[in-house]
Amino acid sequence: MTRPVSRPAIVWAIVRKDAREYSRDRLWLVLTTVGLVMFVALFWLLPSSVDETIRVGVYPADLADSLKGLGASGAEGGQGLEVVSFASPEALRAAVAGEGGADGGASGGDVAAGLAFPADFTARAARDETSDVTVYVGGNVPAEVRGAMESAVREIAAVTAAAAAGEDPASAVPVRQRTAVLGPDLAGRQVTPQERMRPLLAYFVLVMESLVLASLIAVEIQRRTVIALMATPARVSDILTAKVLLGTALAFSQAVILLALTRSFGAGWSLLLAGTLLGAVIATGTALLSGSAGKDFIGTLFLGMALLIPLAIPAVTALLPGATATWIKVLPTWGVIEVMVGVTSYGKSWPELWAPLGLAAVWCAVILVSGLAVLRRKVGTL
Amino acid sequence: MSASRILQVLRKDLRLGPRSPIFLFAVILPFVMTFVVQVAFSGLLEPAPRLGIVDRGGSQLTADAQQLPGIAVDVVGSEATLRQKVEANALDAGLVLEPGFDAALRAGQRPALPFYIGGESLASNRVILAVTTLDLVRAVEGKPEPANVVIDDLGAETLPLSARLVPLIVMYALIMAGVFLTAFAVVDEREKRTLDALLVTPVRLSEVLLAKAIMGFVIAVAMALVTLALNGALDASPVGLLLSVAVAALVSTAIGLVFATGARNVQMLFALTKGTGFLILGPVIFYLFPDWPQWVAKIFPTYWIIDPIYRLAIQGDALADVWWELLIALVIAGALGAVVVTLARRMQGKLAVE
Numbered sequence: 001m002t003r004p005v006s007r008p009a010i011v012w013a014i015v016r017k018d019a020r021e022y023s024r025d026r027l028w029l030v031l032t033t034v035g036l037v038m039f040v041a042l043f044w045l046l047p048s049s050v051d052e053t054i055r056v057g058v059y060p061a062d063l064a065d066s067l068k069g070l071g072a073s074g075a076e077g078g079q080g081l082e083v084v085s086f087a088s089p090e091a092l093r094a095a096v097a098g099e100g101g102a103d104g105g106a107s108g109g110d111v112a113a114g115l116a117f118p119a120d121f122t123a124r125a126a127r128d129e130t131s132d133v134t135v136y137v138g139g140n141v142p143a144e145v146r147g148a149m150e151s152a153v154r155e156i157a158a159v160t161a162a163a164a165a166g167e168d169p170a171s172a173v174p175v176r177q178r179t180a181v182l183g184p185d186l187a188g189r190q191v192t193p194q195e196r197m198r199p200l201l202a203y204f205v206l207v208m209e210s211l212v213l214a215s216l217i218a219v220e221i222q223r224r225t226v227i228a229l230m231a232t233p234a235r236v237s238d239i240l241t242a243k244v245l246l247g248t249a250l251a252f253s254q255a256v257i258l259l260a261l262t263r264s265f266g267a268g269w270s271l272l273l274a275g276t277l278l279g280a281v282i283a284t285g286t287a288l289l290s291g292s293a294g295k296d297f298i299g300t301l302f303l304g305m306a307l308l309i310p311l312a313i314p315a316v317t318a319l320l321p322g323a324t325a326t327w328i329k330v331l332p333t334w335g336v337i338e339v340m341v342g343v344t345s346y347g348k349s350w351p352e353l354w355a356p357l358g359l360a361a362v363w364c365a366v367i368l369v370s371g372l373a374v375l376r377r378k379v380g381t382l
Numbered sequence: 383m384s385a386s387r388i389l390q391v392l393r394k395d396l397r398l399g400p401r402s403p404i405f406l407f408a409v410i411l412p413f414v415m416t417f418v419v420q421v422a423f424s425g426l427l428e429p430a431p432r433l434g435i436v437d438r439g440g441s442q443l444t445a446d447a448q449q450l451p452g453i454a455v456d457v458v459g460s461e462a463t464l465r466q467k468v469e470a471n472a473l474d475a476g477l478v479l480e481p482g483f484d485a486a487l488r489a490g491q492r493p494a495l496p497f498y499i500g501g502e503s504l505a506s507n508r509v510i511l512a513v514t515t516l517d518l519v520r521a522v523e524g525k526p527e528p529a530n531v532v533i534d535d536l537g538a539e540t541l542p543l544s545a546r547l548v549p550l551i552v553m554y555a556l557i558m559a560g561v562f563l564t565a566f567a568v569v570d571e572r573e574k575r576t577l578d579a580l581l582v583t584p585v586r587l588s589e590v591l592l593a594k595a596i597m598g599f600v601i602a603v604a605m606a607l608v609t610l611a612l613n614g615a616l617d618a619s620p621v622g623l624l625l626s627v628a629v630a631a632l633v634s635t636a637i638g639l640v641f642a643t644g645a646r647n648v649q650m651l652f653a654l655t656k657g658t659g660f661l662i663l664g665p666v667i668f669y670l671f672p673d674w675p676q677w678v679a680k681i682f683p684t685y686w687i688i689d690p691i692y693r694l695a696i697q698g699d700a701l702a703d704v705w706w707e708l709l710i711a712l713v714i715a716g717a718l719g720a721v722v723v724t725l726a727r728r729m730q731g732k733l734a735v736e
Contacts (some may be wrong), residue, residue, distance in 0.1 A: 001583070026653075027726050050504065051506075052504045054509065080506040081496050093536070098536075130529060130530060131530070132530045133529045133532065135535050137535055139536065142430070143451035145452075145453030145510065148510040148514050151514050153531050154527060154531065155513060155517060158520065161528055174487055174492060174520065174523050175492055176493070176494045176495065177495045178497065179512075180498055181498075181500075181501050182465055182468045182498050183469040183470075183471070183500060183565075187501075187504075187508070188505065191502070207510050231607045283710075297648045298648055301403070301652075302403030302406070309414070316418060317511055362435075
């Protein structure tokens with residue numbers, strides 16, 4: 001007499017078997033744990049803010065306003081430039097050189113560059129005489145900042161000379177500059193390196209879990225334990241369902257842990273969860289493909305990487321500024337990454353992200369069906 | 383030990399090696415790493431200002447702008463494209479120069495200068511580009527400079543992040559080819575039991591190991607040099623650099639042989655490589671953070687193989703400055719060689735009873 005067993009019970013039994021096998025594989029267990037800890041640590045090691053300000057010292061103090069005016073011409077409210085006045089050129093030089101305790105700084109602290117005008121600079125400008133101006137720069141100041149400081153000195157000199165001659169300083173500028181900010185102005189609230197890196201880290205976690213599942217499948221095929229399973233009431237569809245459920249659960253849970261530990265869940269949590277779930281299914285589908293085709297451990301690993309590296313491109317491009325090329329938008333993971341970036345970096349909502357989410361769902365179905373077909377075929381040939 | 387037998391095994395490995403996924407990894411990795419590390423991470427942490435120019439009249443300003451150090455200038459075909467690129471944050475700012483801009487400027491007519499700023503551009507980059515543009519305009523105007531600027535450089539110059547990342551990429555190339563490829567070549571043969579077949583021929587285990595090591599060494603040298611070339615760091619001191627890379631490949635290969643003789647299977651080798659990754663890669667982290675106490679890096683044995691390469695390729699030092707570091711690296715290689723001999727004897731014993 002045998003008690004009839006329901007299909008969900010069979011699937012659940014296979015899931016439990018696979019989960020036990022996973023927990024016994026020390027290599028993957030250690031790598032998964034270490035990887036997760038490392039990714040979270042890397043996230044928190046990255047800068048959590050964007051330093052958009054160049055701190056510049058100036059002597060004498062009465063020229064500080066001219067420099068601030070230049071800063072305001074570049075960014076609204078002069079956010080890009082912080083001007084500190086100094087009581088003497090020596091104090092300014094010491095501050096730039098990073099020699100602590102420099103006297104005379106209006107607000108103290110190190111400055112990236114210092115503009116030391118002669119004390120009688122304004123008077124000389126009024127007499128139309130050329131002055132020597134020293135620009136102090138620190139060792140780690142990039143070339144573009146050095147160049148901009150030289151330019152700033154010449155601009156201040158020109159404007160000061162015009163003002164001394166009784167002209168309107170604005171009309172001393174030889175062009176009629178029409179400035180327009182294109183796109184949402186993020187000055188002062190830029191996307192931080194941490195936020196840019198988050199999708200890539202989430203992708204790494206999905207990759208790791210994809211490789212784990214691929215390895216489990218490959219081992220099952222190589223050892224032919226799948227044939228033993230077929231001798232039980234389990235059907236091929238039960239085995240496949242169990243693999244998909246376990247793979248998705250593993251990848252999804254790890255990615256959610258990473259996102260939680262990197263404080264990613266805010267207003268758009270449901271959208272982020274949906275995107276992550278689709279990412280986990282894509283990772284599982286990829287694992288089914290590589291696990292079925294790999295002949296051994298390294299072969300499976302290589303096939304998995306060969307599939308997963310191109311899929312990482314959208315996550316890598318999220319690090320870079322600029323528009324995403326059309327061919328990248330065609331990649332299966334683009335939708336998932338777009339949702340992650342949209343929710344965590346720009347606070348986008350469901351109506352704004354339905355298109356990438358829909359595309360990701362379509363890709364999910366395609367990869368999963370392909371993976372299942374390949375694995376079913378492989379099992380059938382054993 | 384027979385040179386001809388070693389050569390025969392080596393020839394077989396070089397013929398069959400390219401079929402292995404690890405071989406492909408070792409060759410492709412430097413290219414992928416260079417792209418990821420230099421393009422993505424360097425740009426992420428040190429974003430340089432990017433200026434787009436639509437020049438409808440062949441202005442001198444465009445030519446001057448292209449000579450500016452530290453600013454990436456992109457000459458764009460149309461204003462619509464420029465606006466699109468600026469809005470998409472592909473450029474920080476963009477300006478449009480109408481025909482006759484230079485002549486109007488010199489005639490004191492104050493020509494219009496549309497200046498577009500990207501909403502996602504850093505405020506500091508906006509200031510740099512705005513001030514620099516004004517200076518370029520004044521240079522075209524041709525009036526005498528109102529001030530003589532004297533630059534006083536204070537403190538030692540810090541190398542850009544792109545240069546400090548080179549050791550990381552070179553080290554990866556050495557690990558993949560010198561360590562992993564060498565070790566995998568042995569462990570794979572052991573796991574597939576083709577090593578047993580080899581050892582029933584007159585070939586000895588020591589000859590097999592040496593052949594694998596030579597293959598790993600040659601590929602490690604080649605890939606390290608390719609990596610340096612890809613990163614534009616192969617120009618300085620070619621002889622010294624070749625010697626340093628050879629010593630680094632020697633130590634890497636010796637580590638690979640330790641793993642090869644210590645690991646029972648590929649999984650164990652994978653775990654060994656991952657587990658010791660921190661020890662091997664440790665010193666390269668210190669180049670990224672010059673403020674950290676640099677003496678700590680010297681504790682890691684691999685410091686002595688990567689520092690000569692860094693000093694010769696990036697800092698422009700001469701071979702005479704790094705010879706003692708190379709000497710320490712050779713001592714480390716010797717010590718690793720002794721470990722390999724012990725482990726190889728143990729392996730020989732195990733193979734006999736397996």
